[in-house]
Amino acid sequence: MKWSKLLVPTIKEVPNDAEVPSHQLMLRAGLIRKLASGTYIYLPMGFRTIRKITEIVRQEMDAAGGQEVLMPSVQPMELWAQTGRNVDYGETLGHFTDRHGRENVLSPTAEEVATFIACHEIKSYKQLPINLYQISFKFRDEFRPRFGVLRSREFTMKDAYSFHASEECLHETYMDMYNAYCKIFQLAGVEYVIVEAETGEMGGSGSHQFTVPCETGEDVIVYTEDSKYACNIEKAPVDAVAKAEPIADAPAIEEIRTPSVGSIETVCEFLKAKPQELIKTLIYKTVDDEVIAVLVRGDNEMNPEKVTQLLNGKGCELANEETIEKVTSAKVGFAGPIGLAEKVAKVFIDHSVAAMAIAITGANKSGYHVKNVVPGRDFALEGDNVVVADIRNAVEGDTFEGKKLLFKRGIEVGQVFKLGAKYSKKMGANFLDENGKQYPCLMGCYGIGINRIMASAIENGHDENGIIWPISIAPFEVIITPVNHNDEEVMQVANDLYNELKEVGVDVIFDDRPARGGVKFKDADLIGIPIRVTVGGRGLKEGKLEVKMRREAESENVDLDEVGLRVCQMVEQLYKEITGE
RNA sequence: CGGGGUGUAGCUCAGCUUGGCUAGAGCGCUGCGUUUGGGACGCAGAAGUCGAAGGUUCGAAUCCUUUCACCCCGACCA
Numbered sequence: 001m002k003w004s005k006l007l008v009p010t011i012k013e014v015p016n017d018a019e020v021p022s023h024q025l026m027l028r029a030g031l032i033r034k035l036a037s038g039t040y041i042y043l044p045m046g047f048r049t050i051r052k053i054t055e056i057v058r059q060e061m062d063a064a065g066g067q068e069v070l071m072p073s074v075q076p077m078e079l080w081a082q083t084g085r086n087v088d089y090g091e092t093l094g095h096f097t098d099r100h101g102r103e104n105v106l107s108p109t110a111e112e113v114a115t116f117i118a119c120h121e122i123k124s125y126k127q128l129p130i131n132l133y134q135i136s137f138k139f140r141d142e143f144r145p146r147f148g149v150l151r152s153r154e155f156t157m158k159d160a161y162s163f164h165a166s167e168e169c170l171h172e173t174y175m176d177m178y179n180a181y182c183k184i185f186q187l188a189g190v191e192y193v194i195v196e197a198e199t200g201e202m203g204g205s206g207s208h209q210f211t212v213p214c215e216t217g218e219d220v221i222v223y224t225e226d227s228k229y230a231c232n233i234e235k236a237p238v239d240a241v242a243k244a245e246p247i248a249d250a251p252a253i254e255e256i257r258t259p260s261v262g263s264i265e266t267v268c269e270f271l272k273a274k275p276q277e278l279i280k281t282l283i284y285k286t287v288d289d290e291v292i293a294v295l296v297r298g299d300n301e302m303n304p305e306k307v308t309q310l311l312n313g314k315g316c317e318l319a320n321e322e323t324i325e326k327v328t329s330a331k332v333g334f335a336g337p338i339g340l341a342e343k344v345a346k347v348f349i350d351h352s353v354a355a356m357a358i359a360i361t362g363a364n365k366s367g368y369h370v371k372n373v374v375p376g377r378d379f380a381l382e383g384d385n386v387v388v389a390d391i392r393n394a395v396e397g398d399t400f401e402g403k404k405l406l407f408k409r410g411i412e413v414g415q416v417f418k419l420g421a422k423y424s425k426k427m428g429a430n431f432l433d434e435n436g437k438q439y440p441c442l443m444g445c446y447g448i449g450i451n452r453i454m455a456s457a458i459e460n461g462h463d464e465n466g467i468i469w470p471i472s473i474a475p476f477e478v479i480i481t482p483v484n485h486n487d488e489e490v491m492q493v494a495n496d497l498y499n500e501l502k503e504v505g506v507d508v509i510f511d512d513r514p515a516r517g518g519v520k521f522k523d524a525d526l527i528g529i530p531i532r533v534t535v536g537g538r539g540l541k542e543g544k545l546e547v548k549m550r551r552e553a554e555s556e557n558v559d560l561d562e563v564g565l566r567v568c569q570m571v572e573q574l575y576k577e578i579t580g581e
Numbered sequence: 582c583g584g585g586g587u588g589u590a591g592c593u594c595a596g597c598u599u600g601g602c603u604a605g606a607g608c609g610c611u612g613c614g615u616u617u618g619g620g621a622c623g624c625a626g627a628a629g630u631c632g633a634a635g636g637u638u639c640g641a642a643u644c645c646u647u648u649c650a651c652c653c654c655g656a657c658c659a
Contacts, residue, residue, distance in 0.1 A: 010620095011592065012593095012608065012620065013593050013607095014593080016652080017587095017651065017653095019652085034651095036650090037650085037651065037652090091582095091657085091658095092658060140659080143656080143657060143658075144655095144658095146652090209659095218658095487617095515617095516617055516620080517617070518617090518620050518621080519621095520620095522620045537618085
């Protein structure tokens with residue numbers, strides 16, 4: 001490819017609506033342009049990278065037994081109503097009414113359509129297992145798109161759906177996908193960690209998330225200091241904290257007037273106390289309308305997923321004002337644990353609360369708090385409807401199985417789920433087994449964010465001059481930069497080398513623009529082509545060209561007739577570093 | 582959806598507080614010349630419904646009202 005024929009609008013200045021490095025560099029390098037909030041145009045250079053990534057994904061998916069299909073991105077709302085996800089997905093689900101008044105969904109993922117295929121085409125265990133995948137645009141009407149293509153409304157995703165007759169078979173494909181994902185991220189040249197994850201909206205029984213560690217990531221992963229265990233923060237288990245030394249003859253509880261302070265913050269300020277001296281009492285309502293109370297320490301956050309687990313999978317959400325006032329006989333902000341167990345279906349108490357020697361809580365009376373509350377003395381820590389458990393988010397300083405928990409931010413680039421029969425049951429995707437008995441297919445689903453791989457590669461691969469691509473996903477492998485565009489010999493040598501490299505299958509771009517050397521060097525660095533060959537009159541006098549890796553500071557001088565060979569060696573070397581062979 | 586901020590040339594921004602000459606700068610763009618190994622220099626030039634609508638005023642980029650878009654923090658989210 002000749003640069004002069006390619007649309008590569010690089011810019012010097014940083015566009016003001018870009019904050020994270022990947023977003024800034026993608027704009028500056030002319031890879032993308034914004035069309036509207038959260039929607040981006042991929043220009044030729046950017047799209048070349050997208051294509052390289054999708055090609056890696058396609059190869060590995062095929063190798064792992066996947067079959068590529070293409071599903072519609074506009075899907076009937078009725079299909080989504082069958083699984084209830086039209087409601088579960090909430091506002092994030094993009095939709096529109098067509099001219100016939102039919103409601104349509106803009107696909108954010110495609111479990112329903114995949115299951116539809118199984119409904120109609122899978123009849124027998126003999127057809128299983130099967131693994132269908134597609135690489136296509138997805139749309140999610142994000143409340144707040146941000147960080148460029150890291151959280152955009154429209155994005156390219158590889159999504160795969162597998163169907164099975166048995167749990168073992170599902171597990172086998174799940175592991176095949178798990179391993180294929182490792183290969184894919186390795187080949188794409190991004191560092192990744194695998195963590196246990198929550199299934200969230202998807203539902204199902206097991207999930208792993210593939211995350212690229214980086215400071216600008218939106219996800220927080222938690223891992224033990226020996227790195228033996230890692231998981232998503234929503235899932236992170238924590239050890240019970242040591243019980244504080246009980247205070248000998250702790251004073252009796254005492255009501256204190258705390259007018260018009262309700263939040264932890266204002267109570268602390270008012271009483272000159274620290275959040276960790278308070279107990280936060282939260283009133284929740286389960287999906288089947290049971291009222292429950294949840295107690296966590298003032299400086300902790302309750303974890304809804306953990307509570308849901310304790311409720312045998314029943315979801316819950318914060319109760320409304322009316323319910324709270326009824327249960328606590330006080331305005332919101334003054335709930336406390338004393339006497340609460342009789343009024344609610346269940347009380348969940350976090351280990352850290354049970355471990356407190358003495359605490360401040362709400363008084364279940366508007367405008368009052370209580371101090372000198374001793375857990376176990378003033379409210380029960382056991383009983384029919386009282387459970388002490390791990391129900392909060394992990395924080396700095398926590399341990400798991402005695403090992404310190406560490407936190408790291410990351411970008412989620414892929415996730416694998418065991419869905420089980422959630423979708424097949426609801427949609428009637430059944431098969432007949434050897435005995436002619438009907439069962440719902442067991443399903444797995446597996447997603448990869450293509451654009452996120454691209455952005456995370458840049459987040460972890462750049463310097464002050466621009467992008468430093470892994471060679472496998474760089475827009476080009478090699479760039480030839482002639483320095484003196486009106487020196488015939490220079491241009492001729494550059495052009496010959498270009499043809500030579502093209503001939504042997506190197507993905508090479510020839511910067512044939514009539515620009516000054518400095519401009520071309522800056523652009524080449526900005527775009528981040530891994531290997532650059534500089535052709536200039538200076539070196540040519542001695543029959544040499546300069547070959548330089550983008551990531552290295554120094555270049556090497558190579559004899560003119562050996563340059564082709566040397567470049568091929570370097571390309572090979574860079575690929576070997578990635579594959580580890 | 583709550584809080585904050587910004588909309589002036591293709592990009593980055595000044596001008597707005599305190600209304601008043603023809604609305605500016607740098608970068609980019611076009612032409613000519615000189616340059617030519619790390620974002621060159623000179624000269625000439627094109628380029629703007631000052632986000633939109635309404636209002637106040639003799640006069641509005643500037644003040645008021647409404648509205649739209651975008652960005653940031655939060656909530657939410659694969």
